[in-house]
Amino acid sequence: MKTFLFSLLLSVAAFAIEPLVDTTWLQHHIGDKKLRIVEVSTPKSYTSGHIKDALHTTIDKWRVNHGTFITIRSAQEIQKEIRRLGIDASTEVVLYADIQTPKDFLKASYIFWALNYHGITNVAFLDGGKQAWIEEGAALESTIPAIAASSYKVKIQPALIADRTYVEEHIGKLPMLDARPSDKYLGIAPTATVARDGHIKGAMSYSWNYSVESDYTLKESKKLETLFKEGYKLDKESEVIVYCTGGLETSFNYFVLSGVLGYKHVRLYDASMKEWGNRRDTPMVQYTYEVFKK
Known part of the structure; x- marks a missing residue:
C-alpha cells in the first residue's frame, strides 16, 4: 500500500x-x-x-x-x-x-x-x-499545427466567480481587491466606460501591474507572498473577491493569488465596475483608501 x-x-x-x-x-x-x-x-x-x-x-x-x-x-x-x-x-x-x-x-x-x-x-x-x-533568440514559425479536437465536457467551478448580488451580500464580510490604477480606485480619474467614479465599498486597492516588471515578467514570488500576507492581511485559506474595470485587469490578480501563491478561494467578479459603477443602487466610495477589517 x-x-x-x-x-x-x-x-x-x-x-x-x-x-x-x-x-x-x-x-x-x-x-x-x-x-x-x-x-x-x-x-x-x-x-x-x-x-x-x-x-x-x-x-x-x-x-x-x-x-x-x-x-x-x-x-x-x-x-x-x-x-x-x-x-x-x-x-x-x-x-x-x-x-x-x-x-x-x-x-x-x-x-x-x-x-x-x-x-x-x-x-x-x-x-x-x-x-x-x-x-531569447528562439525561433518563430508560421506553420499552423493540425491537432485533433477533444471531447471535453466543461465542469463549472462556481466558487471561482462572483456576480453583483454575491459581491453586495459580502461587503464588509470578505476582503476585496480592486486591480485598477489607484487614481481610478480613488475616483480622482474618471473611466470613460463607467458612469460613477470610485470603488466598491470596502475594497482595497492593488493595481495588477504592481506584480510585474517592466518586461511583463513576474516579480519575485517571495516578495509578493509577503506583500499579500503582511500588507493586505490575506489568508490563503479564506475567501477573497477580486475585480477591476471589466474583468481583464483583475484576472492577473487572480493568476498571482490563486495560481502562483496558492490562495485557495479567489472569486473573480467578472462584470466588475462596468456593471457596478453603471448602476445607481450599488454602494461606492471615493477619495479614500480602505483596509478590510472583519
Missing part, C-alpha cells in the same frame, strides 16, 4: 504543471504529447510568426458583450473553444500573449481564469510572453 501511495503521489506531481513557466522550460517541452501551447493575440500576429506547435485563440472567443459590461461566454461556447484547441482534463496548457499593449497581456490571464472556471486546472502562463521568447 505504501508503495502504491508513493507512486500515486509521484504521478500527480509529474502531472501538475507549474502555473508560471519560462522560455527554457517551454523549449525543453515542445513536442510533449499532452502539451497544448496557445497564443492569445490577433490573427495577424499569430500568422506572422508563433512558437512551434502553438495554436491560436482570441479573447472574443471567451467573452461576450452585454452592452455596458462584458462577461464570460456561455458554457457551451467555451466548451466548443476548449475542444477546438484539443484541450481536456489531462492536458497541460501553456498560454502566452503577444504583448504589444498591457491589455494584450491581460487577455491571456483572463483565459487562464476562464479555463480554471471551466474545470481545466493544468494551466500555465509563459513568463514575459512572446517577447521573452523572441528576446
Whole structure:
C-alpha cells in the first residue's frame, strides 16, 4: 500500500504543471504529447510568426458583450473553444500573449481564469510572453499545427466567480481587491466606460501591474507572498473577491493569488465596475483608501 501511495503521489506531481513557466522550460517541452501551447493575440500576429506547435485563440472567443459590461461566454461556447484547441482534463496548457499593449497581456490571464472556471486546472502562463521568447533568440514559425479536437465536457467551478448580488451580500464580510490604477480606485480619474467614479465599498486597492516588471515578467514570488500576507492581511485559506474595470485587469490578480501563491478561494467578479459603477443602487466610495477589517 505504501508503495502504491508513493507512486500515486509521484504521478500527480509529474502531472501538475507549474502555473508560471519560462522560455527554457517551454523549449525543453515542445513536442510533449499532452502539451497544448496557445497564443492569445490577433490573427495577424499569430500568422506572422508563433512558437512551434502553438495554436491560436482570441479573447472574443471567451467573452461576450452585454452592452455596458462584458462577461464570460456561455458554457457551451467555451466548451466548443476548449475542444477546438484539443484541450481536456489531462492536458497541460501553456498560454502566452503577444504583448504589444498591457491589455494584450491581460487577455491571456483572463483565459487562464476562464479555463480554471471551466474545470481545466493544468494551466500555465509563459513568463514575459512572446517577447521573452523572441528576446531569447528562439525561433518563430508560421506553420499552423493540425491537432485533433477533444471531447471535453466543461465542469463549472462556481466558487471561482462572483456576480453583483454575491459581491453586495459580502461587503464588509470578505476582503476585496480592486486591480485598477489607484487614481481610478480613488475616483480622482474618471473611466470613460463607467458612469460613477470610485470603488466598491470596502475594497482595497492593488493595481495588477504592481506584480510585474517592466518586461511583463513576474516579480519575485517571495516578495509578493509577503506583500499579500503582511500588507493586505490575506489568508490563503479564506475567501477573497477580486475585480477591476471589466474583468481583464483583475484576472492577473487572480493568476498571482490563486495560481502562483496558492490562495485557495479567489472569486473573480467578472462584470466588475462596468456593471457596478453603471448602476445607481450599488454602494461606492471615493477619495479614500480602505483596509478590510472583519
